[in-house]
Amino acid sequence: MSVCTIATSETIRTNDSPTPLVSLRGITKRFPAVVANDHVNLDIFGGEVHAILGENGSGKSTLMKVLYGYYRADEGEVLFEGKPVLLESPLDARQLRIGMVFQNFTLVPAFTVAENVALFLPKLKIRLNLKTIASKIREVSEKYGLNIDPKAYVWQLSMGEQQKIELIKLLLAEARVLIFDEPTRVLAPHEIENLMQVFGQLKAHNYAVLFITHKLREAFASADRLSVMRRGALVGTLMRDEANEPRVISMMFGTEPPAIQRDGSKVDEEATPVLELVSVTTSGAAGELHLKDVSLVVRPHEIVGIAGVSGSGQKEIGDVILGLLPHKGVKRFTTHEASRWPIGRLRQHGLSVIPENPLWMGVVGSMTVTENMALADRARYAGRGGLSMNWTAVQQDTAKYQERSRIPMPNPAVAAETLSGGNLQRLVLIRELGQHHKLVVAFYPTQALDLPTAVAARQLLVQARDEGAGVLLISEDLDELFTLSDTILVLCGGRIAGRFRAEETTRDTVGHLMTGSVG
Amino acid sequence: MSSVVTLSKPFYSRFSRHRDTLLAAGAPIVIALVGFAIVLEAYGKSPIATYRDVLQGTFGSVRGFTEVLVIMIPLMFCALAVAIPARIGMLNVGAEGQLYIGAIFAAYVPLNWPGLRLQFMLPLMTLAGFLGGGLWAGLSGYLRAKGLLSEVLSTLLLNSVAGFGLQYLVFGVWHDPNSSNFPQSKPYPEAAVLPHIGSGRLHIGFMLALAGVALFWFVLQKTRWGYEMRAIGGNPEAARRSGIPISWYIVLLFVIGGGIAGIGGMAETSAIQGRLRPGFSSSYGYIGFLISWMSAHNPVLIVVMSFLLAVITSGRDVLQITQNLPGAAVNILMALILFVVLARRGRKPEET
Numbered sequence: 089m090s091v092c093t094i095a096t097s098e099t100i101r102t103n104d105s106p107t108p109l110v111s112l113r114g115i116t117k118r119f120p121a122v123v124a125n126d127h128v129n130l131d132i133f134g135g136e137v138h139a140i141l142g143e144n145g146s147g148k149s150t151l152m153k154v155l156y157g158y159y160r161a162d163e164g165e166v167l168f169e170g171k172p173v174l175l176e177s178p179l180d181a182r183q184l185r186i187g188m189v190f191q192n193f194t195l196v197p198a199f200t201v202a203e204n205v206a207l208f209l210p211k212l213k214i215r216l217n218l219k220t221i222a223s224k225i226r227e228v229s230e231k232y233g234l235n236i237d238p239k240a241y242v243w244q245l246s247m248g249e250q251q252k253i254e255l256i257k258l259l260l261a262e263a264r265v266l267i268f269d270e271p272t273r274v275l276a277p278h279e280i281e282n283l284m285q286v287f288g289q290l291k292a293h294n295y296a297v298l299f300i301t302h303k304l305r306e307a308f309a310s311a312d313r314l315s316v317m318r319r320g321a322l323v324g325t326l327m328r329d330e331a332n333e334p335r336v337i338s339m340m341f342g343t344e345p346p347a348i349q350r351d352g353s354k355v356d357e358e359a360t361p362v363l364e365l366v367s368v369t370t371s372g373a374a375g376e377l378h379l380k381d382v383s384l385v386v387r388p389h390e391i392v393g394i395a396g397v398s399g400s401g402q403k404e405i406g407d408v409i410l411g412l413l414p415h416k417g418v419k420r421f422t423t424h425e426a427s428r429w430p431i432g433r434l435r436q437h438g439l440s441v442i443p444e445n446p447l448w449m450g451v452v453g454s455m456t457v458t459e460n461m462a463l464a465d466r467a468r469y470a471g472r473g474g475l476s477m478n479w480t481a482v483q484q485d486t487a488k489y490q491e492r493s494r495i496p497m498p499n500p501a502v503a504a505e506t507l508s509g510g511n512l513q514r515l516v517l518i519r520e521l522g523q524h525h526k527l528v529v530a531f532y533p534t535q536a537l538d539l540p541t542a543v544a545a546r547q548l549l550v551q552a553r554d555e556g557a558g559v560l561l562i563s564e565d566l567d568e569l570f571t572l573s574d575t576i577l578v579l580c581g582g583r584i585a586g587r588f589r590a591e592e593t594t595r596d597t598v599g600h601l602m603t604g605s606v607g
Numbered sequence: 608m609s610s611v612v613t614l615s616k617p618f619y620s621r622f623s624r625h626r627d628t629l630l631a632a633g634a635p636i637v638i639a640l641v642g643f644a645i646v647l648e649a650y651g652k653s654p655i656a657t658y659r660d661v662l663q664g665t666f667g668s669v670r671g672f673t674e675v676l677v678i679m680i681p682l683m684f685c686a687l688a689v690a691i692p693a694r695i696g697m698l699n700v701g702a703e704g705q706l707y708i709g710a711i712f713a714a715y716v717p718l719n720w721p722g723l724r725l726q727f728m729l730p731l732m733t734l735a736g737f738l739g740g741g742l743w744a745g746l747s748g749y750l751r752a753k754g755l756l757s758e759v760l761s762t763l764l765l766n767s768v769a770g771f772g773l774q775y776l777v778f779g780v781w782h783d784p785n786s787s788n789f790p791q792s793k794p795y796p797e798a799a800v801l802p803h804i805g806s807g808r809l810h811i812g813f814m815l816a817l818a819g820v821a822l823f824w825f826v827l828q829k830t831r832w833g834y835e836m837r838a839i840g841g842n843p844e845a846a847r848r849s850g851i852p853i854s855w856y857i858v859l860l861f862v863i864g865g866g867i868a869g870i871g872g873m874a875e876t877s878a879i880q881g882r883l884r885p886g887f888s889s890s891y892g893y894i895g896f897l898i899s900w901m902s903a904h905n906p907v908l909i910v911v912m913s914f915l916l917a918v919i920t921s922g923r924d925v926l927q928i929t930q931n932l933p934g935a936a937v938n939i940l941m942a943l944i945l946f947v948v949l950a951r952r953g954r955k956p957e958e959t
Contacts, residue, residue, distance in 0.1 A: 410848060412847070412848075430850065430852065431847070431848065431849070431850040432850030432851070432852065433850075434850070435849070435850045436850075441848065443848060448842070448844055448845070449844050449845055449848050450845055450848065450849075451842070451845055452837070452838045452841035452842040452845050452846065453841060453842060454837075454840075454841040454842075455837065455838065455841055459834070459837075462834070463838060463845070463846075463849045464849045464850070466831055466834065466835065466849075466850075466851075467831075469831075470830075470831035474830055474831040474832055475829070475830050475831075476829055476830065476831075477829070477830070477831055477834055
């Protein structure tokens with residue numbers, strides 16, 4: 089393709105300029121059986137933060153990938169500074185100085201920040217001049233408040249810092265249009281706040297920042313304009329001051345989601361707990377996080393929410409409960425001392441788990457959806473002592489679970505690895521919450537879900553609680569924790585930093601305890 | 608802007624999955640045959656004449672074809688020994704050693720109780736062969752399950768140990784005084800020789816191997832254990848978190864795999880050699896590894912690929928006789944196939 093003259097910062101117009109930096113005109117992208125983008129028009133200006141809102145499958149990712157040259161549109165055109173351009177590959181987009189930060193980072197953990205950035209830059213010299221690159225990294229890091237040390241190794245860095253490296257790569261490659269695909273999904277609350285500040289800095293330096301999200305709060309907090317997509321079409325673009333929550337929600341979904349129904353009963357403090365951890369302490373390599381003196385109790389008819397910044401010990405608590413992590417202290421499951429029980433036995437006694445990463449921990453990608461439905465309950469479907477598997481029974485149970493959960497089920501015949509993140513989460517939710525369990529351990533149960541399904545999933549947790557299960561809910565979404573929990577525990581640095589009845593505390597208190605800013 | 612026709616992956620693969628599998632398995636052989644033709648050409652031999660001779664030597668006569676089937680037997684046993692642990696992601700590079708130990712354990716029976724009747728002798732030898740190979744591989748499985756030692760290293764290194772163990776026995780305590788300088792055991796009694804099919808060297812080990820393949824297919828596709836194996840192979844972390852006892856499976860499948868190689872060693876020494884001899888295996892364990900990976904550990908393909916590689920292996924003699932090539936020349940062809948198979952495995956499927 090022919091590359092147009094590359095815009096320098098002087099030629100970039102500002103928000104009020106009539107010529108947008110990039111315009112999408114009538115973009116249509118069809119996949120077999122679905123129109124992912126349906127005649128979408130969108131203008132992007134330099135010096136603006138633009139949020140693309142929509143539920144899963146509404147076509148926002150596809151649209152951004154068209155803009156990045158990753159997909160080719162079936163119809164429509166892309167104008168760069170008013171002139172039509174042909175985007176046939178990400179390479180073309182990069183030459184037009186359009187860059188994208190994907191959800192999955194492409195970093196080499198064993199390399200330093202500078203080495204990783206060097207890998208990305210074009211015209212890599214045989215002899216690396218890492219010093220120059222390091223000083224450039226320091227320069228942009230300072231300019232946009234990124235606070236990244238070029239000499240740090242990537243494996244030492246948090247997700248938020250890794251995301252910033254991806255941003256630095258684009259900045260050093262002189263991108264002007266920066267696309268972020270669900271950037272807050274992997275971030276802890278304070279990292280999100282920090283990212284919003286970075287967006288502000290980038291805007292001030294005339295970059296065009298586009299970010300995909302389905303969280304209204306983030307869009308309202310940082311965007312100048314909000315574009316809402318629904319079923320492949322762009323429903324509309326609002327200026328920040330025109331937008332309010334009910335209006336945007338009705339644009340996203342057509343209707344407002346129903347409120348959570350609960351029976352309002354109190355937790356019986358005398359009831360025998362379904363799960364009890366007493367002074368649980370784990371050990372690990374130096375520098376790794378371990379649990380220190382963690383005690384918690386989950387009773388029947390109770391949702392215990394665990395609040396905490398990501399990496400405060402949530403995974404470790406889950407691993408202790410599952411028996412994957414050796415520990416000191418007592419672990420009681422119903423009336424049994426279960427410290428040495430294998431997972432299979434815990435599961436047979438009524439443990440259900442919604443893992444933090446469904447594709448890694450909960451689902452076998454190469455198997456079909458139906459095969460995955462039987463994964464946690466294999467003994468039940470094995471016939472003739474194990475010589476056969478009763479797949480009809482699995483399908484019948486799946487239908488039953490789905491009825492109960494009111495969550496739409498992905499196609500049962502396809503391999504799980506072909507499912508989107510939202511559908512994977514649905515599969516796990518239906519499997520783990522479809523029948524009654526004594527204890528439900530739910531990690532980020534509404535991650536990757538569109539709002540109606542997220543509401544259904546929350547309802548399902550409350551239903552499990554009302555029917556007598558104990559629920560341990562691990563979430564970073566304070567709204568979710570406060571809506572659902574009877575009891576809230578705050579986890580910070582592997583310790584329980586606070587313990588409250590949900591109605592007796594505030595977001596502020598919990599937020600401060602999460603970050604350790606107030607004792 | 609031009610439009611592109613893109614078929615999504617599941618849509619595409621639904622129609623061509625079987626053709627793809629065959630292509631994926633067959634392509635390495637074709638590429639390797641072309642590569643080997645260049646080697647032959649460089650050696651001053653006509654590739655066409657050579658391939659023709661091999662085909663004539665193997666398909667041209669009943670005797671030649673029977674010989675191919677005879678070689679298939681240890682190859683199928685060894686391929687199963689590799690494929691079974693491979694289904695849960697474990698690499699068994701030790702089929703060769705497991706073959707030896709199986710042969711040694713099996714030899715213990717006729718050498719110590721030569722008077723046993725056939726209906727006791729053969730089952731006992733089969734059991735001993737299974738036990739020998741199973742324990743030998745089970746050791747590697749145990750070390751791996753405990754997280755102490757990579758199964759690749761232990762299975763590979765134990766091959767040499769098994770080979771030396773066999774040598775020690777046939778040079779020492781089990782040496783046949785009547786064969787003076789030949790390192791071999793006394794010949795087995797009649798009852799310790801597997802019955803042959805027809806008049807040639809083909810023996811009922813062939814049926815045993817096919818039964819093994821069929822059982823492998825059945826367990827894998829139909830049973831709860833096969834389902835659990837596929838889950839571990841597909842995603843060990845999810846399998847573990849669903850309560851599947853992975854360590855237990857690692858040990859068990861190494862024992863079963865090694866045991867099957869052990870039966871292969873029993874069958875080969877009993878039916879073909881009639882006594883315990885070192886060097887009864889022409890690298891069958893390693894060729895079995897190759898077969899298993901070429902077939903993607905798929906039972907049906909294991910039979911097909913065993914047949915193909917048996918043709919190549921028996922082509923070794925043909926090359927020596929008709930083309931005056933060293934028999935080891937075939938190893939170049941095997942190495943080429945392995946190379947292509949590994950190269951294809953390294954290529955990751957494109958993301959959509």
